[in-house]
Amino acid sequence: MRKIFVFTAIISFQFIVFSGFSQAEDSVVIRKIYNEALSNPVAYHNLDYLCNRIGGRLCGSAQAEKAVQWTKKVLDGMGLDSVYLQPVTVEHWERGPKEKASVTGKSGKRNLNVCAIGGSIPTPVSGITANVIEVKNFDELALLGKEKIAGKIVFFNRAADPRPIYTFEAYGGSVDQRARGAMQAGRFGALAVIVRSATPAHDNFPHTGNHHYADSVKAIPAFCVSTNDADSLSLFLKNDPKLKLFLHSACILHPEAPSYNVIGEIRGTTHPEEVILVGGHLDSWDIGQGAHDDGAGIVQSMEVLRLFKALNIKPARTVRFVAFMDEEYGQRGAKAYATASKLLADSGKEKHIAAMEADRGGATPLGFSIDGTAEEMVRIKAWKPLLLPYGIWSFEKSGSGVDIHDLKAQGTLLIALVTDSQRYFDYHHSDNDTFDKVNVRELEMGAAAMAGLVWLLDGGW
Numbered sequence: 001m002r003k004i005f006v007f008t009a010i011i012s013f014q015f016i017v018f019s020g021f022s023q024a025e026d027s028v029v030i031r032k033i034y035n036e037a038l039s040n041p042v043a044y045h046n047l048d049y050l051c052n053r054i055g056g057r058l059c060g061s062a063q064a065e066k067a068v069q070w071t072k073k074v075l076d077g078m079g080l081d082s083v084y085l086q087p088v089t090v091e092h093w094e095r096g097p098k099e100k101a102s103v104t105g106k107s108g109k110r111n112l113n114v115c116a117i118g119g120s121i122p123t124p125v126s127g128i129t130a131n132v133i134e135v136k137n138f139d140e141l142a143l144l145g146k147e148k149i150a151g152k153i154v155f156f157n158r159a160a161d162p163r164p165i166y167t168f169e170a171y172g173g174s175v176d177q178r179a180r181g182a183m184q185a186g187r188f189g190a191l192a193v194i195v196r197s198a199t200p201a202h203d204n205f206p207h208t209g210n211h212h213y214a215d216s217v218k219a220i221p222a223f224c225v226s227t228n229d230a231d232s233l234s235l236f237l238k239n240d241p242k243l244k245l246f247l248h249s250a251c252i253l254h255p256e257a258p259s260y261n262v263i264g265e266i267r268g269t270t271h272p273e274e275v276i277l278v279g280g281h282l283d284s285w286d287i288g289q290g291a292h293d294d295g296a297g298i299v300q301s302m303e304v305l306r307l308f309k310a311l312n313i314k315p316a317r318t319v320r321f322v323a324f325m326d327e328e329y330g331q332r333g334a335k336a337y338a339t340a341s342k343l344l345a346d347s348g349k350e351k352h353i354a355a356m357e358a359d360r361g362g363a364t365p366l367g368f369s370i371d372g373t374a375e376e377m378v379r380i381k382a383w384k385p386l387l388l389p390y391g392i393w394s395f396e397k398s399g400s401g402v403d404i405h406d407l408k409a410q411g412t413l414l415i416a417l418v419t420d421s422q423r424y425f426d427y428h429h430s431d432n433d434t435f436d437k438v439n440v441r442e443l444e445m446g447a448a449a450m451a452g453l454v455w456l457l458d459g460g461w
Helices: 002-039 042-054 062-076 138-149 167-174 176-186 227-239 291-310 332-346 374-381 384-390 405-410 440-460
Strands: 082-094 100-105 108-111 114-116 128-135 153-156 192-196 222-225 244-248 252-266 271-281 317-324 351-357 365-371 394-397 413-419
Touching: 002 291, 002 384, 002 440, 042 062, 042 291, 042 440, 062 082, 062 252, 062 291, 062 317, 082 332, 100 227, 128 138, 128 192, 128 227, 138 176, 153 176, 153 227, 153 244, 167 176, 176 192, 176 222, 192 227, 192 244, 222 227, 252 291, 252 332, 271 291, 271 440, 291 317, 291 440, 317 332, 317 440, 332 351, 332 405, 351 405, 351 440, 365 374, 365 440, 374 394, 384 440, 405 413, 413 440
Parallel strands: 128 153, 153 192, 192 222, 271 317, 271 351, 351 413, 365 394
Antiparallel strands: 082 252, 100 108, 100 244, 114 222, 128 244, 252 317, 365 413
């Protein structure tokens, strides 16, 4: 018994010593990662080019193709082990000339700030002019019924709930009216829908996004209106229920178009078949520059590979960057990647041990959202002391991201970079999402946090 006790004590002591050595090494490497990112803001300069030289990157557009070629060129210049394009076929919707909207009633005529919701059909060439019915949700819509809705424009005006501290919760609680409003209103014979923008901000920027039609329901034009003008329209209706609303758009749905995911990787030295993925989505909406959504995530994920190369870090596992195409519209890039990945996994050629997505803006990083097992949560939380000095304190079990979601079926640990979300939806899907809204230090801190966690995953998983 005494011999067993002594042996156990020796093993425990060795574990503590080696663990201490490992933690010390990890701390040194993470410090070097932050030093490099903050001293050489390459990610910020890349975002400058992506936003100001290319701009909005709606899938299927010429700008999206320019972004693909630019991303590949940047990766080629890093000296990676492989860089390649993965073909994807995407839908190609075009907004057309700037949309128009105005109300006419007792107090005269007033223009409104609107934009077409992504994928919307156009109005007739002469536009649509009709009375307006205001509702807060689909239940109110159903209670009114076809008799009161047919031949009118439905105005969905449910504001984002200001109470959730994490603003993605508020977004999730209001976005259904944009995503399914046209389909629901179309069931009752509405001529069009106009939807309050899904943002807690009060401003003059209409926020676009995607929505869904149903084959069994006649498609109708769909618009978003700025929050300030939504408030105005609601007030106008209270004073003049018979006012007329005019809407005009000239959207075009083109034939499907070829595009690509852009992929680059550093090959693992000892376990190259095990993959740690970092990525974001290269496409964006056509209004604004797609700076926070998701230019920031793209350049931060690219920066992980650059930081490893700059510091001569040779990972044991393959670190792979993926710029996904078509997250905003139909997620076809994610589906194409997951399908190809499953074939490789089924044949035993590779396995994704972790996938990390950055798609919550370039603001101050707070931590990581983790979609994994209880055991995986414990292992990752054990690294908190290493990242806490850099403001990375939140490690919560929650969702990850749209583009990596399908990898969950392979048993992959899914992770999302979590940032300060308070201003994210001021910019999201609007003309306001421009390069000048991103802070260089916050952006680089996020890239360093991702690289630090990848280092830990590579060595401690």
